Amino acid sequence: MVSRRSIDDDARWVYLDCGVYTGLTEALGESIKFRFRTPHDGGPTGRVCLAGPTCDSADILYEHTDYQMPLALEVGDRVEIMSTGAYTTTYSTVGFNGFPALRDYYLAATDI
Numbered sequence: 469m470v471s472r473r474s475i476d477d478d479a480r481w482v483y484l485d486c487g488v489y490t491g492l493t494e495a496l497g498e499s500i501k502f503r504f505r506t507p508h509d510g511g512p513t514g515r516v517c518l519a520g521p522t523c524d525s526a527d528i529l530y531e532h533t534d535y536q537m538p539l540a541l542e543v544g545d546r547v548e549i550m551s552t553g554a555y556t557t558t559y560s561t562v563g564f565n566g567f568p569a570l571r572d573y574y575l576a577a578t579d580i
Contacts, residue, residue, distance in 0.1 A: 470541055479515040482537060484547060487520010487527040491556040492549070495529040502529075503550040508538030516541075 471481050486492060494500040513536035520527035541547075 470543055479517050480537075480541075481519060482516045482541065482547070483519050483521055484529075484549075485521055486549070487522060487529060489522055489524065489527055490520060491552065492520070492529060494553075494555075496526075498530050498533045501533060502552060504535075504537065505548040505550060506538055506541055507545055508540040511538045511540050513537060514539050 470483075472479075488496055492502070495502065516535050516537045517531045518529040518535060519531075520529065537547075
């Protein structure tokens with residue numbers, strides 16, 4: 469989902485299918501800055517806050533870090549999180565708020 473919390477809010481809120489409880493625990497406190505890739509990269513960008521899907525107030529990845537994402541980003545667009553590391557799936561909870569465990573995808577070095 470992509471939305472604004474209010475008309476005066478300069479940042480859009482982008483809610484991802486994964487968050488703090490589903491593998492991105494290392495983003496707590498905005499300490500690790502993941503790189504993101506979208507189908508609209510290269511176009512005009514704007515400030516975003518990134519959050520997970522659970523509606524839990526702690527499931528916010530980046531609210532204070534100045535993340536920019538394409539203004540063309542829409543609901544349903546794929547947002548790839550780059551270089552999350554080997555522990556991502558082990559950090560993922562199973563069944564928290566009804567969300568299933570993360571699916572694993574592995575890329576060969578030639579795919580990157």
